[in-house]
Structures are given as structure tokens and as C-alpha cells.
Amino acid sequence: MIYLTRRECFNAAHKLCNPNWSDEENKRVFGKCANENWHGHNYELFVTVKGTPDPNTGFIINAVDLKNIIQTHIVEKVDHKNLNLDVPFLKDKFPSTENFAKAIWEELQPHLTATNYQLHAIKLRETENIYVEYFGE
Amino acid sequence: MIYLTRRECFNAAHKLCNPNWSDEENKRVFGKCANENWHGHNYELFVTVKGTPDPNTGFIINAVDLKNIIQTHIVEKVDHKNLNLDVPFLKDKFPSTENFAKAIWEELQPHLTATNYQLHAIKLRETENIYVEYFGE
Amino acid sequence: MIYLTRRECFNAAHKLCNPNWSDEENKRVFGKCANENWHGHNYELFVTVKGTPDPNTGFIINAVDLKNIIQTHIVEKVDHKNLNLDVPFLKDKFPSTENFAKAIWEELQPHLTATNYQLHAIKLRETENIYVEYFGE
Amino acid sequence: MIYLTRRECFNAAHKLCNPNWSDEENKRVFGKCANENWHGHNYELFVTVKGTPDPNTGFIINAVDLKNIIQTHIVEKVDHKNLNLDVPFLKDKFPSTENFAKAIWEELQPHLTATNYQLHAIKLRETENIYVEYFGE
Amino acid sequence: MIYLTRRECFNAAHKLCNPNWSDEENKRVFGKCANENWHGHNYELFVTVKGTPDPNTGFIINAVDLKNIIQTHIVEKVDHKNLNLDVPFLKDKFPSTENFAKAIWEELQPHLTATNYQLHAIKLRETENIYVEYFGE
Amino acid sequence: MIYLTRRECFNAAHKLCNPNWSDEENKRVFGKCANENWHGHNYELFVTVKGTPDPNTGFIINAVDLKNIIQTHIVEKVDHKNLNLDVPFLKDKFPSTENFAKAIWEELQPHLTATNYQLHAIKLRETENIYVEYFGE
Numbered sequence: 001m002i003y004l005t006r007r008e009c010f011n012a013a014h015k016l017c018n019p020n021w022s023d024e025e026n027k028r029v030f031g032k033c034a035n036e037n038w039h040g041h042n043y044e045l046f047v048t049v050k051g052t053p054d055p056n057t058g059f060i061i062n063a064v065d066l067k068n069i070i071q072t073h074i075v076e077k078v079d080h081k082n083l084n085l086d087v088p089f090l091k092d093k094f095p096s097t098e099n100f101a102k103a104i105w106e107e108l109q110p111h112l113t114a115t116n117y118q119l120h121a122i123k124l125r126e127t128e129n130i131y132v133e134y135f136g137e
Numbered sequence: 138m139i140y141l142t143r144r145e146c147f148n149a150a151h152k153l154c155n156p157n158w159s160d161e162e163n164k165r166v167f168g169k170c171a172n173e174n175w176h177g178h179n180y181e182l183f184v185t186v187k188g189t190p191d192p193n194t195g196f197i198i199n200a201v202d203l204k205n206i207i208q209t210h211i212v213e214k215v216d217h218k219n220l221n222l223d224v225p226f227l228k229d230k231f232p233s234t235e236n237f238a239k240a241i242w243e244e245l246q247p248h249l250t251a252t253n254y255q256l257h258a259i260k261l262r263e264t265e266n267i268y269v270e271y272f273g274e
Numbered sequence: 275m276i277y278l279t280r281r282e283c284f285n286a287a288h289k290l291c292n293p294n295w296s297d298e299e300n301k302r303v304f305g306k307c308a309n310e311n312w313h314g315h316n317y318e319l320f321v322t323v324k325g326t327p328d329p330n331t332g333f334i335i336n337a338v339d340l341k342n343i344i345q346t347h348i349v350e351k352v353d354h355k356n357l358n359l360d361v362p363f364l365k366d367k368f369p370s371t372e373n374f375a376k377a378i379w380e381e382l383q384p385h386l387t388a389t390n391y392q393l394h395a396i397k398l399r400e401t402e403n404i405y406v407e408y409f410g411e
Numbered sequence: 412m413i414y415l416t417r418r419e420c421f422n423a424a425h426k427l428c429n430p431n432w433s434d435e436e437n438k439r440v441f442g443k444c445a446n447e448n449w450h451g452h453n454y455e456l457f458v459t460v461k462g463t464p465d466p467n468t469g470f471i472i473n474a475v476d477l478k479n480i481i482q483t484h485i486v487e488k489v490d491h492k493n494l495n496l497d498v499p500f501l502k503d504k505f506p507s508t509e510n511f512a513k514a515i516w517e518e519l520q521p522h523l524t525a526t527n528y529q530l531h532a533i534k535l536r537e538t539e540n541i542y543v544e545y546f547g548e
Numbered sequence: 549m550i551y552l553t554r555r556e557c558f559n560a561a562h563k564l565c566n567p568n569w570s571d572e573e574n575k576r577v578f579g580k581c582a583n584e585n586w587h588g589h590n591y592e593l594f595v596t597v598k599g600t601p602d603p604n605t606g607f608i609i610n611a612v613d614l615k616n617i618i619q620t621h622i623v624e625k626v627d628h629k630n631l632n633l634d635v636p637f638l639k640d641k642f643p644s645t646e647n648f649a650k651a652i653w654e655e656l657q658p659h660l661t662a663t664n665y666q667l668h669a670i671k672l673r674e675t676e677n678i679y680v681e682y683f684g685e
Numbered sequence: 686m687i688y689l690t691r692r693e694c695f696n697a698a699h700k701l702c703n704p705n706w707s708d709e710e711n712k713r714v715f716g717k718c719a720n721e722n723w724h725g726h727n728y729e730l731f732v733t734v735k736g737t738p739d740p741n742t743g744f745i746i747n748a749v750d751l752k753n754i755i756q757t758h759i760v761e762k763v764d765h766k767n768l769n770l771d772v773p774f775l776k777d778k779f780p781s782t783e784n785f786a787k788a789i790w791e792e793l794q795p796h797l798t799a800t801n802y803q804l805h806a807i808k809l810r811e812t813e814n815i816y817v818e819y820f821g822e
Binding site: 153157166168231232233236238239265266267268271272274 | 555
């Protein structure tokens with residue numbers, strides 16, 4: 001079992017704000033992250049697949065194919081977007097880094113299941129000081 | 138003459154969109170950066186002062202004082218904000234990285250002029266692939 | 275189960291020197307790290323908690339709360355300190371990176387135990403080439 | 412159980428090309444990586460050992476000893492070399508990052524087995540966007 | 549005058565070997581870099597243009613246009629190539645980092661001369677420890 | 686004229702404390718940096734030489750020679766040392782980053798003066814947020 005990780009980057013806006021709460025409550029819990037006019041981040045996404053190398057290529061999965069799957073199913077949907085407003089797969093989900101990472105797993109998992117490999121981990125870095133990991137369970 | 142640089146980080150939303158242009162024209166020139174619902178970045182700001190060290194401290198400027206000046210005059214005004222909507226010193230300025238760096242210089246310069254040092258450079262990194270520098274002229 | 279990691283940085287002095295050994299023995303085993311007048315590092319500390327996001331916030335733990343816990347219980351006690359002389363929680367412990375990481379776990383673990391999350395890992399980077407991880411057992 | 416990781420760097424040339432395939436097939440599968448005149452990378456190798464600290468030193472393994480083992484058994488054999496032509500331990504192995512990481516494990520494992528520690532992981536970064544991990548099984 | 553820098557990355561093989569010298573002389577001067585079967589690097593290229601922002605866009609040059617110019621005139625010619633064998637613009641040039649940076653300037657300069665901006669600097673990083681800069685004179 | 690930069694790293698302890706001042710005054714000006722039992726840093730040193738490439742090698746200066754000069758004249762004297770106590774070339778100098786960078790210039794300059802190149806800049810990074818540059822005048 002070998003683990004291959006590919007990094008892709010994107011930039012997006014969001015805010016953290018519970019629609020069932022008052023402005024004061026949102027401000028108290030989310031602080032600056034609740035700013036009503038949004039803020040944003042340069043996200044770094046690390047997608048890890050695990051599997052057995054194909055004897056003909058030495059690859060678990062061709063890293064170019066992995067890049068294309070991440071681009072098609074995630075980056076094109078979130079890059080230069082507003083995570084609260086523009087992203088169908090985040091609709092009705094609260095865009096914390098935790099929930100965002102889990103939602104990325106659910107988008108990618110059907111496209112990263114094969115005979116010799118499967119999705120292992122999503123790591124999503126929001127700033128140089130904060131990142132989240134999800135392993136599917 | 139010695140040069141001292143301090144880095145501070147902040148996160149903000151913006152969009153690039155000329156209000157005198159049609160949507161098509163904005164899309165053609167600014168591409169994804171014109172997304173009407175905003176996007177955002179983790180900005181890294183590098184402020185360089187140049188001067189002669191004080192013989193009593195060995196400092197051009199105390200790096201803690203420099204940090205406090207950058208925090209007060211820039212970071213508190215832009216961190217977790219919308220650059221197009223929330224920032225008085227960017228009002229009526231188009232928030233390209235170029236214009237943003239120049240506006241930061243203009244905000245900081247009066248607070249970084251002293252007998253033994255002066256502001257030398259603003260470097261503003263928008264993504265790991267793009268940064269802008271301004272030297273005041 | 276989702277994993278959230280927060281990075282905090284600090285600077286400290288230490289030396290590696292077994293008080294039961296001769297200077298020659300310390301020099302032979304610890305090399306430059308035994309320099310009697312100390313040396314120091316910029317440490318990077320990564321604290322990982324694992325848990326289930328709160329449905330109201332999307333957070334396992336508010337990253338600002340996590341930061342404050344790390345600052346109060348670790349950074350304020352070690353930043354700009356001498357690890358051999360100044361840090362009560364390292365008293366009588368040999369300040370190798372391994373022992374330091376384990377001691378940080380023991381300091382933080384009581385403050386990172388809650389209904390929906392718990393401490394998962396301490397990662398401590400001493401230089402760009404060396405880091406240590408501890409998972410509590 | 413504590414985990415200690417040491418990073419070492421090296422630069423090497425390689426190409427990805429299945430000798431049983433036509434040029435067209437190699438081009439189709441490996442793309443630019445099949446360029447017959449080679450390309451190359453700055454590799455970053457992270458070697459993780461796990462164990463119990465020695466009470467006299469606080470070390471799982473002296474990081475200088477770990478460095479020397481990695482230098483002797485890996486870096487001296489691959490640094491400024493051609494992975495397809497110059498490296499005995501890669502002979503008849505297809506130099507994908509996956510296979511290279513596994514081969515490094517096999518070279519290092521006999522030299523990193525001791526009473527109080529053992530090899531835990533090989534992480535090999537080929538570019539800032541791609542890395543592979545192997546845990547020995 | 550504002551300075552805008554864009555980073556692009558590529559991977560290439562090369563060797564340092566003066567064809568007028570004996571193998572011994574090449575080995576003595578170039579050491580491991582003279583390995584006859586090549587070695588390689590992940591290069592980071594930073595291209596800086598200087599100019600005045602266009603009042604309609606806030607841009608000195610659209611960073612996407614700058615990216616495309618660098619991709620077309622440099623990256624497509626050197627990525628996954630052998631610098632000694634495959635690159636017309638390096639023909640008969642000794643591929644030291646110094647000469648390579650100067651050759652990149654000469655390739656890009658005609659495409660980065662405009663009414664409101666011009667090429668200012670080429671910075672080429674060969675490893676994390678070595679980089680070269682050229683300012684056109 | 687081409688500029689070549691080489692990075693070398695070292696770890697050292699120091700404190701900032703004016704011997705002519707009271708403890709209170711030192712605490713007020715230098716804050717945590719005045720801790721009497723020292724603190725320390727991982728320093729990154731960037732040495733830039735400028736010159737004309739030798740036509741036989743393509744080098745301004747062989748990067749291995751540059752490394753050896755920096756190692757001999759700086760790193761061996763400061764690595765794993767106390768900057769206030771152990772370093773002859775810093776004796777009677779206040780070890781602020783500013784003064785340290787200037788002292789490194791004075792140590793290296795006589796060894797980096799040649800027919801075809803000369804020392805251009807010293808850049809010394811103390812933390813990821815602070816660095817100093819000196820150009821010899």
C-alpha cells in the first residue's frame with residue numbers, strides 16, 4: 001500500500017454566520033469571520049489516494065489524471081467563488097473548514113474508487129496556521 | 138544604511154470589476170477575478186524600513202513598534218474585510234494588487250518617517266505566484 | 275471524525291547535556307548541541323484535535339479558542355525562554371525535541387478534552403530538517 | 412512511542428518510459444515525463460523512525476546518526492545521478508515516485524532496526540505538488 | 549513605478565561539463581554537477597515587470613497575460629527537457645544558472661516591452677539554497 | 686552583471702540587553718528579548734555576490750566555493766553558539782539582527798573580493814516575520 005498526494009490551490013470568499021442567530025451572537029462566536037461583506041483565503045487542497053502501483057507504469061494513479069479529477073470536480077467549482085453563495089455542493093452547508101473538507105471528500109470519493117486504489121485523505125489548509133484533515137469516517 | 142523588513146498577514150475578499158464597463162467587458166479582461174459574489178486571498182505584507190541603527194539598542198526601529206504600526210494602520214483596517222466595500226483608505230480605488238500596495242505605502246509613510254529611518258518598500262503577496270512591490274516613486 | 279491542526283511559533287534557547295556525564299562524554303554524544311553557553315531555535319508547534327463538528331458552528335473547536343489554549347498553556351511559558359532553566363513543566367526533564375513534545379502533550383491534554391473533541395497529536399519542528407510527533411501513547 | 416522525522420534533499424534526473432512499449436504509447440501515458448533526453452527534480456526525502464527515547468539522551472535516535480545513515484545509504488547513491496542509469500538499488504525498477512519511495516524503504520530498513528526504534532515511514536516529495544508515502548506494508 | 553512579479557515552475561535535466569576540458573578537469577571544477585548521465589532540478593522562475601498601472605484595470609500587466617507569455621516563451625521550451633540538448637535558446641550556451649537566467653531575459657524581453665511597462669528582473673532558483681538574478685545589464 | 690545568492694542556516698542563542706541600563710529599562714525596551722537566561726533562533730543567511738560569469742564555467746563564483754567561504758568564516762563561528770558570549774567577531778557589538786548582518790558583511794567582504802565578482806548583499810532572517818539586509822554602505 002502506497003500513498004500518493006497531490007496539491008491543488010484555489011482562492012475563494014466566504015463568511016461564517018449562522019442564519020438562525022442574531023448579529024451579536026454571530027459576532028461573539030465567529031468574531032472577524034462573521035464580517036457581513038465576506039473575507040477570503042488562498043486554500044491549499046491536498047488529496048491523498050492509497051493503492052498498489054500498476055506494474056506497467058509504477059503509478060497508483062497517473063498524477064495528471066488525479067490533477068484533472070480534482071480540477072474538474074472541485075477547483076472549477078470553488079476557485080474565485082463565494083463558498084456561501086456560488087457552490088452547489090456546499091448548498092445548505094455551513095462553510096467551516098471542517099465541513100468544507102468533508103464536502104470535498106464526498107464530491108471526490110466516487111471519482112477516486114478503482115480496482116487498485118481508493119481515496120484516503122483530504123487535507124485543506126485555510127491559512128498557514130490552520131488546516132483540517134478528513135479520512136472518510 | 139540597513140534595511141529591516143517585517144511581515145504581517147491578513148485575509149480579505151475583493152473582486153476586480155470596472156464599474157464603467159459591461160459585464161462582458163469585465164469578464165473578458167478580469168476573467169474569474171470579476172466573479173460578482175467576490176473571491177479572496179491570504180495576503181502577506183512585507184514592510185521595509187531603512188536607516189541607521191540606534192547605538193543604544195542596535196535597532197533601526199524596534200520590530201515590535203513596527204509591528205504595532207502595521208497592525209494599527211493596515212491590518213486592523215483590512216483583515217477579514219472586503220477590499221471593495223469595507224476599507225476607507227481604498228475608497229474609490231480599484232483594488233488591484235498594484236493599487237493596494239501603493240495605498241498601503243500612503244497609509245504607512247507618515248507613521249514611518251523618523252530622524253534615523255524611513256519607509257523604503259511595500260511588498261504585497263496575493264498568491265504564492267504573484268506579488269507587487271512599491272518604493273514610493 | 276475530523277482533524278483540526280493549529281500552528282503556533284516560539285523562540286527558545288536550550289542545550290543538550292547530561293549532568294551525570296563528563297564534558298567529554300557530553301561533547302561526544304551531543305556534539306555542538308552541548309555548547310555550554312546554549313544555542314536556540316525557532317520552534318513550530320502543530321497541535322491537532324480530532325472530533326465531530328458542532329452543527330451550530332461547523333467547528334470541532336473554535337480555532338481562536340484553540341489558539342488561546344496553546345498560547346496560555348505553552349507559548350507564554352516557553353517563548354523567549356531557556357528550556358533548561360526557565361520552564362516549570364520541563365523541570366528535571368532532558369529538553370530533547372522528543373521529551374519536549376511529550377511534555378507539551380501532557381500540559382495541553384487536560385485543556386483539550388471535551389464532549390465532542392480530544393487532543394490527537396503534537397508535532398514539534400525544531401529546524402526545517404527535524405521534527406517530532408507524539409500521539410499520547 | 413514517539414516519531415522523529417529527518418529531511419534530506421537531493422537532485423536527480425530520470426524519465427518515465429516503459430521499455431516494452433512503443434514511443435507513442437509511452438508519450439500517451441507518461442506525457443512530458445517520457446522525454447527521451449531526461450528531466451529532473453529536487454527531491455525532498457523525509458525519513459520517520461518511531462521508538463522510545465533513551466533516558467540518558469532523550470533521543471529515539473541521535474539525529475546526526477540518522478542523517479549519516481540516510482546520507483550513506485541513499486543520498487550518496489542518488490544525488491546528482493540519473494535514477495534510470497546510475498543507481499544500483501533502482502536497477503530493473505521503474506523510477507516512478509511510488510517505486511522509488513518503496514526502494515528507499517528497502518535500502519534503509521536494515522539500518523534503522525534497533526532495540527528501541529524502527530523505521531516507520533518514507534515520504535518522498537518530487538515537486539511542491541506531488542509526494543508519496545510508504546509505511547512498509 | 550510599481551513592480552509586479554510572477555512565479556512559474558518547471559523541471560529539467562542538465563549537466564555542467566566544459567567540452568574543451570578532460571573528464572578529470574570537469575570533475576575537479578564541477579564535482580557532482582558533471583555527472584555524465586545528467587541530474588536535474590525543480591526550477592522556480594520569478595519574472596518582474598515594472599511600470600505604471602493602467603487606470604482602467606489597476607494592472608501594470610494582466611497577470612494572466614504575463615503567465616501566458618512566460619509559459620509560451622520559456623516554460624513550454626524547458627519544462628521536462630534537457631537543458632544541454634533540447635532547448636534551442638540555450639544552444640551553444642553553458643547551462644549554469646547564471647547563463648540560463650540571462651538567456652531567459654533575452655527570450656522574454658522582446659515580449660515584455662510596452663508603452664506602460666518593461667521587463668525589470670529575472671530571478672531563477674535552482675535549489676532552496678541557490679538562486680540567480682539578472683536585471684538586463 | 687549577474688547576482689548569485691547562496692543560503693546557509695545556523696542556530697544560535699542570544700539576548701538583547703544594554704549593559705548600561707537597569708533591568709527595568711531593558712525590559713521596557715527589549716521586552717521578552719531581554720530574558721536574562723537567553724533565547725534563540727534558527728537563522729537563515731543569504732549571501733549575494735555580483736559579477737560577470739567566467740566563460741569557461743558559466744559561474745560568477747562556484748557555489749561550492751561560496752558555501753565553503755560562508756561555512757568557514759561565519760557558520761563555524763556562530764552555529765550552536767551564544768552570540769553574546771562565544772563569537773569573537775561580535776565582541777563588544779550589540780547582537781541585534783541589524784548589527785549582526787553588518788558584522789557578517791565585514792567578516793565576509795575580504796574573502797569575496799575578486800577580479801570578476803564582489804560581495805553585494807547580506808540578508809539575515811531571524812524569524813519568518815523579520816529579516817535585515819545590508820549592502821555595505
